Amino acid sequence: MAGELEGKVALVTGASRGIGAAIARGYAERGALVVGAARSADQLRALAATDPEHISTATVDLRDEESLSGLVDLVVERHGRIDVLVNNAGVAPAADFATEPVAQWRNTLEVNVIAPMTLAQAAGRHFIAQGGGKIINIASTTGVRGKPGLVGYSASKGAMVRFTESLAAEWARHNIQVNCIAPGAFATDAQSAVLESPDLLHRRVRRIPAKRMGDVSELVPLACLLAAPGSDFITGSVFVVDGGESGKL
Template sequence: MDLLKSTEITKAEEAMSLKLFDLTGKRALVTGSSQGIGLALAKGLAEAGATLVLNGRNRDKLEAAATEFSNPVELLDFDVTDHAAARAAVDEFEAKKGAIDILVNNAGMQHRSPLEDFPADAFERLLQTNIASVFHVGQAVARHMIGRGRGKIINIASVQTALARPSIAPYTATKGAVGNLTKGMATDWAKHGLQCNAIAPGYFDTPLNAALVADPAFSAWLEKRTPAGRWGQVEELVGACIFLSSDASSFVNGHILYVDGGITVSL
């Protein structure tokens, strides 16, 4: 009888623990979610019970991505680098469809060039896509979250939030800014019931890194440099995203969670 009671208690505790990560009834907007990390995170949040809103500039790509979900998803095609467009799209969605409970600021780009030859226009695009978009969409969504007294904002940072490599100095600058903007969001908005955190991926096999993945010399260097000894797979970011989107992270704020196979902690 005691063993039976113990088993029942264990099952009850397990159910309570799992409920902390349950996103049923929540709606999540993921920017830049037609491919790569954004799409993988969107799928993971959907599997945890969330209703998804996919974002990108290309409607055709979004519609193609939507076919990969077993449940219906919403599509919100606007340019995250356009402050007015982001505000209008979010306000209209909230008025017509309902609350956005979770925001994942994932949209980003890369450009590689020696710093002394780095094109000024590419630098400006990096600033707008990687950092200004986090401000534009973050502010637009947070205005509604603040009124409700709750909300989750997850910004996608990078190992370049803490580290640098040749030929990507402006990208490094933008990801450092994402880390600090995340801290600023938490400082301003935690008092309103929001949790604002960041995920900093290491080197993952994504379309953004296709050229590096295809380079045997770089892959060999990365495998030696990373304690885990390999490239990351995008699905390995999902657990961190679910944690930061769920009640399990209710007292986590302004944190940058590195998911990088150990590269930032090892020389």
């Protein structure tokens, strides 16, 4: 609904494309001031151009501690406050676990776990001082049920789920809600190999009871609910959005 996030300030990571871009645009359409953060300056400019009144951007590498540490402060300097943090950015390297280098695990954990925790801690200081806030972590169904070939990624998203639940319990007394969205198969750039192969796409969709992949726009209403005042009693929850794939026998 237009205006439901009027006056809210949101930071969305991984906002240059896919799920992050869809959430950033959805928040802006509902009246929020959004700072979209990612590594790709060109794609961020394209995002901002869709709604320059509501969307501004910040180029950041989540593996760069110095760049990361000032991101929340940048949002506050720009808009005077921060109300919503969406930890969406992530990496998902596929590998044979027996030969996957330790350096790749470290990179996956740094981007998918350490960076979101660092941003949550920084945003949380402002939330506590101002009397509340929202943190929305984007995990994956692989964080709920493991997947072969994605051991490191699955472990990192599993950590995100437990992080969500633990932080929600710790910060509920500060009126800070922490929730998690766990998408299944969505038609994004990350799924390009599947989308470009009719055979792979057929096999992938066959495992989904809804018989299709999701569209990123279908995650926006949930992300908006979790950012809005109507979700003030929802915290520590993990919302699986996968067309029924995780729930089937």
